[in-house]
Amino acid sequence: MNLIKLAWRNIIHDPLTLFLNIILLTLGIGLINFILLLNTQLKDKFEKNLADIHMVVGAKGSPLQMILNSMYHIDAPTGNISIQEAKPFLREKHPLIDKSVPLSMGDSHKGYRIIGTDHTILEFYNAEIHAGELWNNLYDVTIGAEVAKALDLKLGSQFKSSHGFTDDVDLEHDHGTLTVVGVLKPTGSVIDQLILVSTESVWAVHDHDHEAHDHEGHEHGDHDHEEHENGHAHNDNEEHDHAHDHEGHDQHEHDHSHDDHEHDHEHDHSDPNHHHYGEIAPRRKVNDLSREHLLSQTEKDITSVLVRFKSKTNFQALNMPRNINENTDLQAASPAYEINRLYDMMGTGTKALQLLALLIAIVSAISIFVSLLNSLKRRKYELSLLRVMGGKPAKLLSLILLEGLILSLLGFFIGMIVSHLCMSAMGDSLYERYNYPFKAWIAHGKEGLLFTGTILLGLTAALLPAIMAYKTDIHSNLSEG
Amino acid sequence: MLSTKNLSHSYKGTQAFNFPDLLCQPSETLLVIGQSGVGKSTLLHILAGILIPTKGEVLINDTSLYKQKTNALDTFRGQNIGMIFQKPHFVQAVSAVENLFLAQTMANKAKDTKRVHTLLDQLNISNRATAKTYQMSQGEQQRLSIARALVNNPKLILADEPTSALDDSNCNEVIQLLKHQAEAVNAALVIVTHDSRLKDIFPNQLELN
Structure with a gap:
């Protein structure tokens, strides 16, 4: 029974909370990734086709x-x-x-x-x-x-x-x-x-x-x-x-x-x-x-x-x-001028969307934070138990961080899959509109950044609960229990 | 073997608890009795290595508990001290048998499937191995917590009011199991209780006041 398995079990122990967290994460990450997929391909299309036409x-x-x-x-x-x-x-x-x-x-x-x-x-x-x-x-x-x-x-x-x-x-x-x-x-x-x-x-x-x-x-x-x-x-x-x-x-x-x-x-x-x-x-x-x-x-x-x-x-x-x-x-x-104008116009729209996606991502971080904090309250005695059984404070810290990490990983992968699926589903209508074959299953090059961001988001949300777990006071918890 | 010297503890701004020196040999049982408020839990936590006493020393075999570094103490506790609580608490997200495995890994011990299943058999709960702990009856839960206390073959078993929530037949069964299991691993057993039913069973008693 290693820590990762324990963290995983803790996460799926509360399916409703898991569902809420994953929905929010998927929405946030999926939207960001979708915008990136769309934007890079549109930009690519516009830039490739400038073709030195002045x-x-x-x-x-x-x-x-x-x-x-x-x-x-x-x-x-x-x-x-x-x-x-x-x-x-x-x-x-x-x-x-x-x-x-x-x-x-x-x-x-x-x-x-x-x-x-x-x-x-x-x-x-x-x-x-x-x-x-x-x-x-x-x-x-x-x-x-x-x-x-x-x-x-x-x-x-x-x-x-x-x-x-x-x-x-x-x-x-x-x-x-x-x-x-x-x-x-x-x-x-x-x-x-x-x-x-x-x-x-x-x-x-x-x-x-x-x-x-x-x-x-x-x-x-x-x-x-x-x-x-x-x-x-x-x-x-x-x-x-x-x-x-x-x-x-x-x-x-x-x-x-x-x-x-x-x-x-x-x-x-x-x-x-x-x-x-x-x-x-x-x-x-x-x-x-x-x-x-x-x-x-x-x-x-x-x-x-x-x-x-x-x-x-x-x-x-x-x-x-x-x-x-x-x-x-x-x-x-002048194409360059007009396309820049177009970027500016699109920019407002995509910026608003990106802001929305970022907002959802932040909300999902808060949701992870709150649910971890809640589960910590519920698991106060459990954590003390782990300490009694020989678990070091650092182990409890890692346990809670792992829970945040696993949540964000899940959210990242589900969000990625969902956004690519959306792109694939919308490909035809986008093709008609833009006369450009939008590819659904390609990388836009910013996945690494998105991945790192998601991981950081999960870890940040879990940090305070993890520190609280680290500081678990076994004596007073057990006395209450 | 458990022994203490000049133990005393005071919480901030309160009068100090002064504890008499204890001695408990392997396979022996010591009953610590007393009214509530005389420091039974405090003593138990000091013995368990989770509350640093203001003064004094706890020795398990030749190791002085509080002379170790915190991390070493944690591991030492996991490997040498088994605890049983009044209300059995478990990690809810995992099954009964996994709670026992968890006790092994938390104590930095290798997973010992044979030991776990032997214990479950001896405590007559092997049919509940894969159940979630909250689905088990109170008697089953208390037997599982005995199994958890014993899984790492500790040198000391500390039981905090292990029977106060149980009816007479369950009480008797749990105490007998506890006694036999402690003897089986040659551990010293300290039971802190105000349950008068136990006074007749264990002659070796210490009363706090």
């Missing part, structure tokens, strides 16, 4: 929303901007800009966002191809590692995109089947969660979709059809009533720098009920993914542009966002 340019609106949308792929776009407007930032050889990349969004597949862009985006996230190739053709997609894993997509897999960012079959586009031609290596950044296509593919999918959605006739509808029919070679899909073609449309896009009608269709990706274009094109080459070609389509729309400056400390570069905001219809925002 500026994001998009439509006017909330700068934070634009950053969240363009860099973290959470939240809706602020709107669209025309290539004409974005041209200065997309230009290669801009004196201040090292590289920039256009993003077009509005569609998703099973919750994973489809981003129309060019290959420059890979340089931002240091992404490399793992299998297959990059998206060079219309309706080609190259998918992030996480997408491939989660949706079990392989080279050659085909799917249709859905309008909007939620997984909703009803919003599936009727046209434009996308084909997986490549899978990227895992990077740990947001690109793992993206489905990458050419900007043209996004335009095209939407064009067809509008057609399908809008047979009643849109204000631009007939006009567009006519234009297509008149202006371009006909495609092979003439069986459609509207008898206009996407092949032609695509060609048209490539061949002409201006298409007065097309740009109308791109304005609002988030509105399913708008312009339509001709029937669908079969898979064919996008001949030109070059920046020059993109910039030639000045009336088309994209969502935003990610920019990396040559030097982020350059004075002119630093002033660029402000100049853009003041002098153009565009909005520019």
